[in-house]
Amino acid sequence: MAGLYIHIPFCKKACHYCDFHFTQSVGQMDSMVNAICKELEIQADYLNGEAINTIYFGGGTPSLMNEDQLKRIMKQIQHTFSLASNPEITLEANPDDLDFDQLKSVYAAGINRLSMGIQSFHEPHLKWMNRQHTAQEAEMCFYNAREAGFENISVDLIYALPHHNHDIWERDLMKVIHMRPEHISSYCLTIEPKTAFGHLVSKGKMKDVEEEYAAQQFEILTETLDRYGFEQYEISNFAQPGYESQHNGNYWKQEKYLGIGPSAHSFNGHFKQANVSNNAKYIKGIAEGVIPFEKIILTKEDQINEYILTSLRTKWGCDTEWLQKKHKVDLLKMHEDYLMRIDYKGMIQVEEGCITLTNNGKLLADKIASDLFVYDEFS
Ligand code: SF4
Missing domain, CATH: 3.20.20.70 (Aldolase class I)
Structure with a gap:
């Protein structure tokens, strides 16, 4: 869909x-x-x-x-x-x-x-x-x-x-x-x-x-x-x-989406594109049959980190088994010590491979997500 x-x-x-x-x-x-x-x-x-x-x-x-x-x-x-x-x-x-x-x-x-x-x-x-x-x-x-x-x-x-x-x-x-x-x-x-x-x-x-x-x-x-x-x-x-x-x-589920109009973003499952944020340039480009957009290349790390950031904000949480299957990254192992620490502080719950934030954790959602980001794992 x-x-x-x-x-x-x-x-x-x-x-x-x-x-x-x-x-x-x-x-x-x-x-x-x-x-x-x-x-x-x-x-x-x-x-x-x-x-x-x-x-x-x-x-x-x-x-x-x-x-x-x-x-x-x-x-x-x-x-x-x-x-x-x-x-x-x-x-x-x-x-x-x-x-x-x-x-x-x-x-x-x-x-x-x-x-x-x-x-x-x-x-x-x-x-x-x-x-x-x-x-x-x-x-x-x-x-x-x-x-x-x-x-x-x-x-x-x-x-x-x-x-x-x-x-x-x-x-x-x-x-x-x-x-x-x-x-x-x-x-x-x-x-x-x-x-x-x-x-x-x-x-x-x-x-x-x-x-x-x-x-x-x-x-x-x-x-x-x-x-x-x-x-x-x-x-x-x-x-x-x-x-x-x-x-x-x-x-949040990283499904494909098409964005139409100036400044709209699209994602085809591989890369994103962003239409120009200027009405006159947009209308002129389209009249000439060319969509004025910029391609946004997403590295594997970008895709993983975006998933961590958005999924942690939801009640369904960050599905580490899905990450393992799709991107071959073991988040639980990679951040074992950190996850244990914030679990002990009552910020997260880990159940059946899913990390979800508690009410305390929600107050620090962006910080926790960025602490879980992966860098240079695939270069
Ligand atoms: S400026 Fe326009 S888009 Fe922005 S909040 Fe107000 S009504 Fe909405």
């Missing part, structure tokens, strides 16, 4: 924390949709006929497409690729973009999962992040989406925001729990250098996120969602039973 990702690189407003590829020139949407349809055609053989089981419209803000633009892309996908039965088809949406009728037409176009960027229900936080919508619009969009037929909705929330106050975070969580989405993604605020927040931090006008405060908010997040029946199946992702994101699962 394979995944398909479509990048829609436009936003009405730039959120102060965001370093994704987008522009605010929404007027170019139609030319972009034409280019995306043409790239789909050019890439018809990329997945070698493998059936697609997940399609994900991300961005940017895919909910800025009108009905006709979305339908054109969906039609091109159906015309070009073989789809598995009942594929998961997700569209990222900002709450102020879609009214009830628009939500109905998005659903009718074949989208069966909505991922709503709500981030917070606290108005001062929304303003501070430069979000386009209000808390009330977010709630209204959620209930309209339900009414329009969506039975699988994911909500994004950000934690470790300023106003050091756990009550606000707990209220946000209770609000979302009350709404009962099927899935919640929650990320710690990170300050990226090329963002408005990054500039403020570098000039000393804003403090970076405090690790201890972030860890406390993460604990509140995991304990609260667990209490209300959301399973943490990946460090930042929580789902009601049966509603884990299949699209993300494809990435």
Whole structure:
């Protein structure tokens, strides 16, 4: 099975924390949709006929497409690729973009999962992040989406925001729990250098996120969602039973995926490629029949380390027997002493060849993963 990702690189407003590829020139949407349809055609053989089981419209803000633009892309996908039965088809949406009728037409176009960027229900936080919508619009969009037929909705929330106050975070969580989405993604605020927040931090006008405060908010997040029946199946992702994101699962399992649109990445099982992160260059290249991309060669170590990093974040953990079979590397033997030490400290569990992180270990997931990386083993 394979995944398909479509990048829609436009936003009405730039959120102060965001370093994704987008522009605010929404007027170019139609030319972009034409280019995306043409790239789909050019890439018809990329997945070698493998059936697609997940399609994900991300961005940017895919909910800025009108009905006709979305339908054109969906039609091109159906015309070009073989789809598995009942594929998961997700569209990222900002709450102020879609009214009830628009939500109905998005659903009718074949989208069966909505991922709503709500981030917070606290108005001062929304303003501070430069979000386009209000808390009330977010709630209204959620209930309209339900009414329009969506039975699988994911909500994004950000934690470790300023106003050091756990009550606000707990209220946000209770609000979302009350709404009962099927899935919640929650990320710690990170300050990226090329963002408005990054500039403020570098000039000393804003403090970076405090690790201890972030860890406390993460604990509140995991304990609260667990209490209300959301399973943490990946460090930042929580789902009601049966509603884990299949699209993300494809990435974590290192399945093939095709990324369409500027800045989108693809993986054909051997190497990755990244489309140019520039709308004008992308549209021009595609008009000339050439996809402007950069090839990313992955060494065996890169593939192993990427697997360790992503798998350790999931409830399924790092399957050392699979690594042994696929890449001929015995991780348990290679890091025997280190694994014993962190096992003793209650950071991991090793069962049937699988290394999983405990709640304590999750707080140090990236550090533990990098300690397990392999270097120069195959040179
Ligand atoms: S967070 Fe989403 S809506 Fe905000 S700028 Fe980034 S891509 Fe656009």
